[in-house]
Amino acid sequence: MIPGEFDYHSPQTLAEAISLLVEHGDEAKILAGGQSLIPAMRFRLALPGTLIDINRIDGLSYLREENGHLLIGAMTRESALEESDIVQSKYHLLADAAAVIADPLVRNLATVGGNIAHSDPANDHPAVMLAYGATVMAAGPNGTRRIAIDDFFTDLFENSLEENEILTEIRIPTPAAGTGGAYLKLERKVGDYAISAAAVQLTMSGGTCTAARIGLTNVSPVPMRAKNAEQALVGQTLTDDVIEAAGQAAAAECDPSQDLRGSVAYKRDLTRVMVKRTIRKAMERAN
Amino acid sequence: MSKHSITISVNGTDHSAEVDSRLLLVHFIRENLDLTGTHIGCDTTSCGACTVLINGRAVKSCTMFAVQANGAEVDTVEGMAEGGQLHPLQEGFWEKHGLQCGYCTPGMLMSAKHLLSKNPNPTEDEIRWGISGNLCRCTGYNKIVEAIQYAAEKLQQEEVAA
Missing domain, CATH: 3.30.390.50 (CO dehydrogenase flavoprotein, C-terminal domain)
Incomplete structure (x- = not known):
């Protein structure tokens, strides 16, 4: 099955990606790991006129603890969660989920940010992040804002990201003692x-x-x-x-x-x- | 629809082409390069027959656009044997009867190659886990697991000998 026709952009910076989003509006889709989007395009369930591939933007893939939170860059692959000592030793809920998302081949490309931004109730990360009380960071033309996960999912495949915003990071509170x-x-x-x-x-x-x-x-x-x-x-x-x-x-x-x-x-x-x-x-x- | 100039290293050789944005990597490999060892099974990101290594990691080449692989190093089953010598994984599938119809085999081999690169001495469970993205409808998997165990042992012996 062949996807419909589309224009493809691979920006090198977040600012460039956001200006492409502003320019193309709802014609554009962000391509992260592509493990949900590309199958949907092959079934012609999704027919975006423009794809903005954010895989070549540096600095969107990381796992680090800071100020009482685990910060997960949006482009962090699911397989990186499985390979992370921090996740495996301290974030057991996340580690459990990382092992059962799709299959190992898909996890090598699929991203945490994509899983959440897709906002499919069948995906695993939404429930995980709801249980953690996570925060989603979104970058747009007017800067960055934080969205509480409880306010993020609004409908089937819908969320509170604006059309010109990109999900850049997920913040999970470090579990306290007990x-x-x-x-x-x-x-x-x-x-x-x-x-x-x-x-x-x-x-x-x-x-x-x-x-x-x-x-x-x-x-x-x-x-x-x-x-x-x-x-x-x-x-x-x-x-x-x-x-x-x-x-x-x-x-x-x-x-x-x-x-x-x-x-x-x-x-x-x-x-x-x-x-x-x-x-x-x-x-x-x-x- | 946009056209893009890409260069992808496949099995160590650079290939340049002008491709449509919607060309899937598996079609680039099979049709542009005529490397038909990489199979298309389900067409729905389910079966793993199209598995290749991209910069050393096993992924489904039916679920990636060719343009995304621009600049990457891709390994397919055609690159496994060196100098007419089967790779220990290929030898394992031969010796342990790790295939019947053979359709899933190239994908199994590439997934197993990635698995053994991360974990040279996997347990049986780890092998089953490692190939859980690859479907086989013939073998019941037992012979595939034995084939990968054979290869893991042989690769480790070679390492010790070296």
Whole structure:
């Protein structure tokens, strides 16, 4: 399958990329890893008139800790997360997700920024970043601004980036003592999207859960937090009954659609199970 | 549609061409260069038959435009054997019956090459993980895993001997 025709630009600087975006408006798409965009173009689901390839811009690929945050450059490849000692040793939720995104070949090209900017509720990073309470940095003609992840995803494949903005960085708060996270995904085979997956970040103090954030993958039209499930945990000792209640809350508040991966009822119940399992794993890591 | 002058090093030889922006790397390799060892399987970024190395990393060449590879070093299955001698991975697939129809084999070989470059002595699990982006409908994978284990051992022996 051959994509439609398009003009291709490969700017060397971010400023050049932004001015190309300003010039071409909604005709233009940013090409990062291309692992979602190029298949969509080959199916003619996406027909951008202009591609702005940001792979040749220096300084958009990095992982470093600064001022209590992990900074992830937008063009950081998924495989770099798997190979990063910082991620593997301190950011367990992110490390869990990095191992199950698509397949190893795709991860060699796919980028963290692209995964988030694509804003597909079936992608793994949206739920992960919702659970972390991450911040997205966006650069446009008027400078750089920060967007809280809770305000980022607005609709199916839609987000709060302006037409002339580029996602440049993701900031994850460094987990405090007593904080643990996990990501668990059920997929039919390596490379498929999740049937359901849960991202959980918990803070425990003396056996009580003092903070909880839970993100869900592929069980809603917009990437979502399971806020009722979070509330079921906060202030509680995490007994089997409390964890079950959180699982049931997530099953009730998610909004899956029936497809070849299963019925709505199946996906809700699976979400209950995935949330419970992920809470237990996050708890182990918090202690 | 824009046209672009590109130069890509494929198996150590520079190739220059004028290409359409929408030309996929796999089509450049197969049609412009006539290197048909790189296969097209699924056409949907699922099967890994089109796997090549770009600057040493295994990627699906059906999911990259040729113009993106401008200036890169690309390795395909045609570059594996040197001086008429099979690469230890190719020898492993031969000795351990790592293929039946052979359609996935070039992609498997390139993924395995990247895996062994990062991890010269992988466990069976690590091998299965490493080739999890490559589909094989014939072998059930066991013989492919054995082939890669054979190659890992042979490459390590060669390293010790050297």
